Amino acid sequence: MAALMRLTVKPITGEPYQISVTPAVIVHAERHFGKGMNQLFGEAMSYEALAWVAWNATHRAGIVVKPFDEWLDTIETIEAGEDKPVPLETR
Secondary structure (H helix, E strand, C coil), rough: CCCCCEEEEEEEECCCEEEECHHHHHHHHHHHHCCCHHHCCCCCCHHHHHHHHHHHHHHHHCCCCCCHHHHCCCCCEEEECCCCCCCCCCC
16 A cells, blocks of 8 residues: 655664554544644644654554554654655656
């Protein structure tokens, strides 16, 4: 499944990792918070929503995670990861 964005999660201990935010993660976030992604990640971005998306994406990637609040206690930072642009076709 294609990622719409990537996040870099830096745990307090251990190595940082990048996680893909897929359409399924976005839909789950919108349902969970009752708002569209433009409201969650617009000018008045919710850091809780960003953290929840990172947690959900980590879980959906098959990584065993603690419940959200417990997992959040183990995280130092969450940042937008490096996006790799899709190359345009040349004719």
